[in-house]
Amino acid sequence: MDPIIRIEGLHKEYETDAGPVPVLKGIDLTIDPGEFVAIMGPSGSGKSTFMNILGCLDVPTRGKYILNGRDVGTLNSDQLAHLRNEVIGFVFQGFNLLPRANLEDNVSLPLVYGDVQKSERIARANDMLEKVGLAKYAKSLPNQISGGQQQRVAIARALVNRPKLILADEPTGNLDTRTSGEIMSLFRQLNESDGITVVLVTHEPDIATYAKRLVKFLDGSLIYDGEVSEART
Amino acid sequence: MTVQMLIEAWRAMGANRLRTFLTMLGMVIGVGAVVLMLAIGQGAQYSVSQSISSMGSNLFIILSGSSTSGGLRMGLGATPTLTVADAQALSELPEMSAVAPVVPGVAQVVYGSNNWSTQVFGTTPAYLTVRNWTIAQGYPFADSDVRSATRVAMIGQTVAQNLFGNEDPVNKTIRIKQSPYLVVGLLSAKGQSLDGRDQDDTILIPVTTAQRKLFGTQFQGTVRFIMAQAVSAQMMPAAEREMNALLRQRHHVREGADSDFTVRNLTALVNTAAQATRVMSILLGAIASISLLVGGIGIMNIMLVSVTERTREIGIRVAIGARQRDILMQFLMEAIIISIVGCTAGVVLGVGGAAAANHFADITVVITGGSILQAFMVAACVGIFFGFYPARKAARLKPIEALRYQ
Structure with missing residues (x-):
């Protein structure tokens, strides 16, 4: 089976007045379909930059990134948008729902950009809300539900286009322990029963234990790649 | 989407x-x-x-000159130097499409129990052409009426309104300064002139009738002014030149002396x-x-x-x-x-x-x-x-x- 993510010799530098600052220094990583990967590392280790590159929101300075069989470096901005829409589902730390749109509209938003008919958009959005247990709030606004519920809506939005890959950047960073557990269980369920590849960034070791594979960053380099359980010992 | x-x-x-x-x-x-x-x-x-269109296009007005008597200079039109014959001569110029002499005056008009004071223009049928005016009912008076100085009249809408109300004025007899005049035509409505006068408050009668029977003139056959229309806007400068030359010749004005009349281009003013x-x-x-x-x-x-x-x-x-x-x-x-x-x-x-x-x-x-x-x-x-x-x-x-x- 072809890997969903293949990264070779990935470098990222930011231009500053004092010259280029390297953030990622030659990363090699391959992730197969169906994996559940947690990325950890201290602040400034480059894990967020890495995540942005994985999500096609940022481009590497050097190196190769092949997502779902396509070389991201060769795509234009419209093709990248299409890739983000079709292949990737994003879940952010701050939920990032549109405050003025109700949950149904929020969840169906990726379908709007995927040119799906309105009736189908609504049906699929409601299916996804059902899946995360929030079907009865379909017409509510994001500020009328709790943080954990908002994150579930964000996950429903990430899932609505049936992506192969979910990228979650600190998805439990704004949530309490119990809610965090619920969200992580949801991710694990999606990974195990639906076979969706999940890559999540976290700095909490407890959260990382929900994953099967752990990748650790330090100063822009990959310092660990292996089983979660082994890393703890 | x-x-x-x-x-x-x-x-x-x-x-x-x-x-x-x-x-x-x-x-x-x-x-x-x-x-x-x-x-x-x-x-x-x-x-x-x-x-502009109600006034008529490519229009000239020819006024008779001023006179000086005892050091007192009178305004234009004070000396009656223009005649019906002048108008006739002007109308024969190739640059002119219509020329009408005018003897204006004000008179009291009576029909039945109604009476009304209005301006009366003694003129020729060419006046209608010059002023771009049409007849709403009846007919205009003819050149023969001018020759024989008949008592006929064309009346404007405002006059008709005030004398006749809703009655049809054509073929009725009105009295202008006590004399009976037969209304042969009702003029179409023309509205206000540029200076705000009601152009429909007018009666047109043959110029000869005005001269001999209604107002009388200082000298035989003189008119107050002549209105003339050039064939086209392009012909206006040539028409002005030709009219000046012809009238100077007819009035025996010597080379270098002032004309005893003035030709004014009305259209230029309006433009x-x-x-x-x-x-x-x-x-x-x-x-x-x-x-x-x-x-x-x-x-x-x-x-x-x-x-x-x-x-x-x-x-x-x-x-x-x-x-x-x-x-x-x-x-x-x-x-x-x-x-x-x-x-x-x-x-x-x-x-x-x-x-x-x-x-x-x-x-x-x-x-x-x-x-x-x-x-x-x-x-x-x-x-x-x-x-x-x-x-x-x-x-x-x-x-x-x-x-x-x-």
């Missing part, structure tokens, strides 16, 4: 109603001003052109008035356009604020698959909606204002579908033009920076 965008644009505008309203207000006032000023400008042009009106209406339009421009800048300003405020939203949209053109269209759509809605309200305001100006200030206004369509087009263009820069700014935001924006 488009419907969804409209809904979202509407929602975004609804999120800050006061701001949206104020932005729109700029457009409303701008478009309203343009529509109103166009209506007033076109109205002014319309009334001037009405007056100056038309020109002034045109300049005025362009000026009004230009000033109104400035307010439209200011309205457009208002849209741009608010759109820029809106893009900054919604940077994070733009980031989210990009992250879940919006293309640059989706973002561009979304913001452009908002700008266009604001301008179109603002424009609609502005048209209503402008048309209402024009109607009010017409009703309360008695200003002639002309509102054409064309000018409203023009206002709409301009408003849509203003929306696109001033909305484009902010929209492009939004579309070009880098997704990670947009997502990081607090």
Whole structure:
């Protein structure tokens, strides 16, 4: 089976007045379909930059990134948008729902950009809300539900286009322990029963234990790649 | 997709109603001003052109000269030097299409128990051609009436109204200064002249009848003035030259001496008035356009604020698959909606204002579908033009920076 993510010799530098600052220094990583990967590392280790590159929101300075069989470096901005829409589902730390749109509209938003008919958009959005247990709030606004519920809506939005890959950047960073557990269980369920590849960034070791594979960053380099359980010992 | 965008644009505008309203207000006032000023400008042009065509085109008036008696200089027309024969001679010039001598006067007119004071012009049938006037009912008097000085009359609409009311005036006999005159024709309505006189308050009778029977003249056959029409506007300068030459010859004016008459080009005077009106209406339009421009800048300003405020939203949209053109269209759509809605309200305001100006200030206004369509087009263009820069700014935001924006 072809890997969903293949990264070779990935470098990222930011231009500053004092010259280029390297953030990622030659990363090699391959992730197969169906994996559940947690990325950890201290602040400034480059894990967020890495995540942005994985999500096609940022481009590497050097190196190769092949997502779902396509070389991201060769795509234009419209093709990248299409890739983000079709292949990737994003879940952010701050939920990032549109405050003025109700949950149904929020969840169906990726379908709007995927040119799906309105009736189908609504049906699929409601299916996804059902899946995360929030079907009865379909017409509510994001500020009328709790943080954990908002994150579930964000996950429903990430899932609505049936992506192969979910990228979650600190998805439990704004949530309490119990809610965090619920969200992580949801991710694990999606990974195990639906076979969706999940890559999540976290700095909490407890959260990382929900994953099967752990990748650790330090100063822009990959310092660990292996089983979660082994890393703890 | 488009419907969804409209809904979202509407929602975004609804999120800050006061701001949206104020932005729109700029457009409303701008478009309203343009529509109103166009209506007033076109109205002014319309009334001037009405007056011009009611006066007759390519028109000259020939006045007899001034006289000096005992050091007292009299005005033009004081010395009766022009005659019916002069008019006849002028009409034979190839440059002239019609020439009519006029003996004007004021007389009391009576029909039944009604009486009315009006101006009476003794003239020839050519007068109708010169003044571009037609007969509404009956017939004009003939050249034979002029030759035999019959007591016949053509009366204007205002005179008919005052003497006859709803009665048909044709073939009735009226009395002008006690003498009976047969009404042979009713003149069509002509309205106000440029200086505001009612041109329909007139009776036309044969020039000979006026000279011999009604008013009398100082010298046999003289007239107060002659009205003449050139064949075309191009012929006006030649016609003026020829008429001067012919009349000087007929009046035996020596080389180098002053003429005892004056030829005036009426059309040139009127064209100056038309020109002034045109300049005025362009000026009004230009000033109104400035307010439209200011309205457009208002849209741009608010759109820029809106893009900054919604940077994070733009980031989210990009992250879940919006293309640059989706973002561009979304913001452009908002700008266009604001301008179109603002424009609609502005048209209503402008048309209402024009109607009010017409009703309360008695200003002639002309509102054409064309000018409203023009206002709409301009408003849509203003929306696109001033909305484009902010929209492009939004579309070009880098997704990670947009997502990081607090």
